[in-house]
Amino acid sequence: MRLRDIWHDFDWTLFAAILLLSAISLIEIYSATKNSQFEQYAALKQLIWICIGIALLFAVAALDYHIISEQIPWLYMAGIGVLVYTLALGRTVAGSKSWIVIGPMRLQPSELVKVIVVVAVARYLSELRNVRYLNLEQMIKAGLICGIPVALVAMQPDLGTTITFLPILGIGLLVRGIKPLTSVIMLMCFVLALPVAWRFLGQHQKDRIINFVNPEQDLKGSGYQVNQSKIAIGSGGALGKGIFKGSQNQLEFLPTRHTDFILAVVGEEMGFLGVALTLGLLGFILFRAINTAQTARDELGLFIVMGVFGIYFFHTLENVGMVIGFMPMTGIPLPFMSYGGSSIIAVFMAMGLVIGVRRRRYVN
Amino acid sequence: MQHRDDLELLRSRVSIISYGMTIVLGVLVFGFWQLQMIQNSHYADLANKNRIKEIRLVAARGKIYDRYHRILADNRPSYNIVYIRENSPHKPEETVAALATGLGMSVEELTQKIDRKKKDPSYQPITLKEDAGTGDVAYVMAHAYELPEVSVEFQPRRLYREGQIAAHALGYISEVSEAQLRDSPDLKPRDLVGIAGLELVYDSVLRGVDGSRHVVVNNSGREIETLPDEVTPIPGHDIYTTIDLDLQKAAEELIGDQVGAAVVLDTRTGEVLAMVSKPSFDPNQFASGISSFDYKTLHDNPDHPFENRAIRSAQPPGSIFKIIEAAAGLESNDVTSLDRVYCSGSSAFYGRNFGCWVPKGHGNVDMYEAIVHSCDVYFYNLGNKLGIDKISQFASMTGLGRKTGVDLPGELGGLVPSQGWIQRVKRVKWSPIDTINVAIGQGMINVTPIQAAWAIGGLASGGRLKQPHLVDPGQLRSLGFEAPDVRSETYTIREETVETVAKAMWGVVNDGGTATIAHVDGFDVAGKTGTAQVVNKSAYKKGSDTEDHAWFVGFAPYRNPEIVVSVLIEHGGHGGVTAAPAAHAVLETYYKKKTGHFNEGTAQKVAGLMSQP
Numbered sequence: 001m002r003l004r005d006i007w008h009d010f011d012w013t014l015f016a017a018i019l020l021l022s023a024i025s026l027i028e029i030y031s032a033t034k035n036s037q038f039e040q041y042a043a044l045k046q047l048i049w050i051c052i053g054i055a056l057l058f059a060v061a062a063l064d065y066h067i068i069s070e071q072i073p074w075l076y077m078a079g080i081g082v083l084v085y086t087l088a089l090g091r092t093v094a095g096s097k098s099w100i101v102i103g104p105m106r107l108q109p110s111e112l113v114k115v116i117v118v119v120a121v122a123r124y125l126s127e128l129r130n131v132r133y134l135n136l137e138q139m140i141k142a143g144l145i146c147g148i149p150v151a152l153v154a155m156q157p158d159l160g161t162t163i164t165f166l167p168i169l170g171i172g173l174l175v176r177g178i179k180p181l182t183s184v185i186m187l188m189c190f191v192l193a194l195p196v197a198w199r200f201l202g203q204h205q206k207d208r209i210i211n212f213v214n215p216e217q218d219l220k221g222s223g224y225q226v227n228q229s230k231i232a233i234g235s236g237g238a239l240g241k242g243i244f245k246g247s248q249n250q251l252e253f254l255p256t257r258h259t260d261f262i263l264a265v266v267g268e269e270m271g272f273l274g275v276a277l278t279l280g281l282l283g284f285i286l287f288r289a290i291n292t293a294q295t296a297r298d299e300l301g302l303f304i305v306m307g308v309f310g311i312y313f314f315h316t317l318e319n320v321g322m323v324i325g326f327m328p329m330t331g332i333p334l335p336f337m338s339y340g341g342s343s344i345i346a347v348f349m350a351m352g353l354v355i356g357v358r359r360r361r362y363v364n
Numbered sequence: 365m366q367h368r369d370d371l372e373l374l375r376s377r378v379s380i381i382s383y384g385m386t387i388v389l390g391v392l393v394f395g396f397w398q399l400q401m402i403q404n405s406h407y408a409d410l411a412n413k414n415r416i417k418e419i420r421l422v423a424a425r426g427k428i429y430d431r432y433h434r435i436l437a438d439n440r441p442s443y444n445i446v447y448i449r450e451n452s453p454h455k456p457e458e459t460v461a462a463l464a465t466g467l468g469m470s471v472e473e474l475t476q477k478i479d480r481k482k483k484d485p486s487y488q489p490i491t492l493k494e495d496a497g498t499g500d501v502a503y504v505m506a507h508a509y510e511l512p513e514v515s516v517e518f519q520p521r522r523l524y525r526e527g528q529i530a531a532h533a534l535g536y537i538s539e540v541s542e543a544q545l546r547d548s549p550d551l552k553p554r555d556l557v558g559i560a561g562l563e564l565v566y567d568s569v570l571r572g573v574d575g576s577r578h579v580v581v582n583n584s585g586r587e588i589e590t591l592p593d594e595v596t597p598i599p600g601h602d603i604y605t606t607i608d609l610d611l612q613k614a615a616e617e618l619i620g621d622q623v624g625a626a627v628v629l630d631t632r633t634g635e636v637l638a639m640v641s642k643p644s645f646d647p648n649q650f651a652s653g654i655s656s657f658d659y660k661t662l663h664d665n666p667d668h669p670f671e672n673r674a675i676r677s678a679q680p681p682g683s684i685f686k687i688i689e690a691a692a693g694l695e696s697n698d699v700t701s702l703d704r705v706y707c708s709g710s711s712a713f714y715g716r717n718f719g720c721w722v723p724k725g726h727g728n729v730d731m732y733e734a735i736v737h738s739c740d741v742y743f744y745n746l747g748n749k750l751g752i753d754k755i756s757q758f759a760s761m762t763g764l765g766r767k768t769g770v771d772l773p774g775e776l777g778g779l780v781p782s783q784g785w786i787q788r789v790k791r792v793k794w795s796p797i798d799t800i801n802v803a804i805g806q807g808m809i810n811v812t813p814i815q816a817a818w819a820i821g822g823l824a825s826g827g828r829l830k831q832p833h834l835v836d837p838g839q840l841r842s843l844g845f846e847a848p849d850v851r852s853e854t855y856t857i858r859e860e861t862v863e864t865v866a867k868a869m870w871g872v873v874n875d876g877g878t879a880t881i882a883h884v885d886g887f888d889v890a891g892k893t894g895t896a897q898v899v900n901k902s903a904y905k906k907g908s909d910t911e912d913h914a915w916f917v918g919f920a921p922y923r924n925p926e927i928v929v930s931v932l933i934e935h936g937g938h939g940g941v942t943a944a945p946a947a948h949a950v951l952e953t954y955y956k957k958k959t960g961h962f963n964e965g966t967a968q969k970v971a972g973l974m975s976q977p
Contacts, residue, residue, distance in 0.1 A: 234399040234407025252583040272400040
């Protein structure tokens with residue numbers, strides 16, 4: 001394959017949508033951090049991460065996804081290795097041992113491992129040819145492929161990131177096929193497991209869930225952030241207060257403005273118009289992924305793209321739902337928008353996979 | 365083509381997922397639509413509340429002066445430590461824990477203060493420490509970054525320059541109560557309002573209108589900018605009372621630690637020149653947030669320091685009532701001043717023996733001698749002759765048994781009994797035996813110190829009653845407030861009657877009577893002592909709670925009087941011994957001031973002020 005081939009049938013529309021989102025993100029990250037003592041270079045750092053991300057996007061898109069799939073056993077083992085290393089020697093930030101330091105960079109390996117898990121699950125499911133519904137053994141195998149890294153992330157413990165792995169499996173199983181009865185049984189098991197899971201949650205996680213159910217109860221503690229986010233968004237109105245002019249943002253009433261609550265900054269400074277544009281672009285990217293999956297030339301391509309879709313649809317649903325109080329609080333970033341190197345690199349690489357699958361959609 | 369079929373099956377399932385995603389995205393967009401397009405103004409308000417903090421600019425309360433512009437109630441700068449729950453990044457327990465050591469207060473005390481205001485809206489500041497010291501202020505300022513919910517608030521605070529002096533007349537101020545907030549729409553939470561005395565009666569005159577300033581603050585409470593919509597506070601009006609601090613201090617000093625009251629009136633105008641009630645309290649304690657312990661101590665004191673005895677202690681008048689009765693007898697022509705009665709030390713009426721306070725008797729006495737020596741037997745006979753209705757009708761006319769209408773809250777009316785009253789209230793018939801008791805001011809008759817001064821002063825002035833007051837209505841009208849004129853009453857009384865009783869009262873002080881102690885050289889002081897039995901004689905023990913109340917009422921000069929003084933010492937024993945000295949001090953001070961012999965510095969100052977237009 002020659003390098004020139006990269007440009008052949010490249011999805012420039014999707015790429016343009018990604019760049020536009022990145023531009024909005026950079027403006028609002030700058031707006032959210034320009035007066036900050038500790039994060040004043042956040043926008044510049046984000047720009048560097050985006051550039052690295054673009055390079056990786058092209059690299060991944062250039063590779064044939066079948067080649068990636070062939071390499072998956074050792075990639076998967078490497079991913080597990082990095083997660084174990086993180087658990088053993090990682091750096092603890094906000095109570096989770098989920099970071100490793102490489103030179104000047106701090107990375108969250110769990111974000112990158114997600115991309116590997118996507119391909120691994122896709123490979124397994126695509127090899128089950130001509131199966132209308134999965135049997136128990138197949139479901140358990142698929143569950144284990146996803147479950148081992150999930151368990152390692154859960155041990156960090158990073159509940160938010162742990163949950164974001166589950167849609168890979170969920171979407172995969174849905175598309176590969178689950179009997180209606182089986183899905184009912186699984187749903188019941190899930191419901192029955194909830195009280196047990198509750199006992200394993202930390203106090204602040206319980207608070208977040210209690211607060212989601214009853215937001216007015218505690219506007220000081222865990223309800224404070226979502227309340228301030230809603231005030232920021234609601235006060236933005238149709239056209240927003242103007243870039244750099246959002247009082248909730250500039251006067252620091254909004255928590256974690258440049259990361260988890262970046263969409264609230266967009267809502268306050270750019271109004272409903274800015275939010276509609278942002279959600280429109282995210283929706284376009286997700287629809288593009290659906291379209292790519294449907295035109296993929298084989299099951300592997302379809303499952304890879306749907307795995308990526310599953311992750312980032314869930315990210316979008318959870319983060320967007322959280323800032324308006326529709327979903328409980330978790331530290332899940334908004335794809336392309338939230339500040340953070342690992343998540344930017346992961347999403348750009350994932351987009352590389354999607355573009356790669358789309359390039360090869362025609363059966364030669 | 366099985367491979368194709370498999371792919372088609374998967375694609376159809378992908379389609380279903382895309383529908384699901386469309387719905388989810390629609391719901392999220394709807395959420396933003398609702399927040400930003402429908403509830404925009406609500407959230408814009410909330411954002412402004414976050415951003416804009418109102419700083420109340422407290423209006424200075426009007427000052428209260430004495431009649432010569434000497435300051436009684438002043439203002440001084442002070443600082444409060446306040447806590448605003450809204451937008452606090454901490455739970456109350458955390459804030460309290462962080463503050464307790466810094467402010468030197470216990471966690472319980474702070475928690476109690478917060479809990480008491482729990483139901484207030486969360487943007488309402490809660491005062492944690494009133495009148496904070498410089499150390500507390502510095503501590504809060506130094507921790508502004510960690511504790512943005514706690515701040516320092518400037519507040520002008522009341523300073524009662526003379527401490528306990530005239531505390532009952534002045535009253536005190538305190539934070540507005542919930543009941544007051546409900547009743548008066550122009551009050552706001554945390555306003556300081558008058559609770560007692562003149563501070564209460566003239567609250568609307570003294571209280572100014574608060575201003576406000578709006579500042580933009582960030583999440584840590586740091587002020588970013590001041591908005592240009594400042595409203596400057598309008599200070600309250602100053603009030604000049606009729607009190608003469610020199611007379612007030614003279615009376616306070618002579619009553620000292622005794623339980624009692626004194627009222628000094630200008631008989632010509634009704635002006636209250638002094639009003640004392642003892643024991644007293646320091647209204648400054650309320651000004652800087654009285655601690656619950658101090659309040660309880662004062663409140664539970666068996667001598668009730670908060671009670672303004674001058675207008676609320678209704679006691680039998682004892683022998684001072686003889687003056688009224690003598691005048692009643694002369695006016696009804698039932699007796700002349702020359703009629704004599706023989707006092708053997710006791711006399712029997714309706715089968716019961718009534719003793720005179722001098723057991724060996726006064727011999728054959730006329731009205732002058734009977735008043736000068738306070739002969740009980742003379743007045744038993746006079747009372748019996750007049751009957752209760754003539755006595756009570758005349759007594760009421762002179763001002764006893766009803767409120768004087770002084771401009772202070774809570775005045776009691778006292779009691780002058782009559783046949784109608786006893787049938788209406790007690791549902792029994794009046795017994796003539798009770799008339800004998802009333803005749804010497806005992807039994808079912810109660811008079812307050814201000815009534816005693818008002819009635820005797822009015823009688824000595826020839827039946828002219830001027831409503832007692834501490835603030836001239838003209839002054840209030842000039843400030844734009846509605847104020848009725850000082851009420852004047854006159855009743856007809858013969859000149860000879862006034863002359864007879866006034867002369868006899870002069871004799872009490874100057875002719876070897878029961879109150880020679882009240883004599884002032886050069887000033888014709890007239891007066892009458894009274895000793896009111898608290899219990900009947902069998903239970904009497906000197907120096908205890910059962911000891912008699914001591915009265916003295918005096919005026920001067922005895923012709924065309926200018927000033928009248930009444931003194932009540934509860935459980936003080938003999939009026940001539942314990943009550944008369946305070947009256948003497950007041951009258952002497954008054955006379956010295958009048959003749960320019962009072963403390964030179966003060967006299968000059970006073971003369972200077974009096975000559976001002």
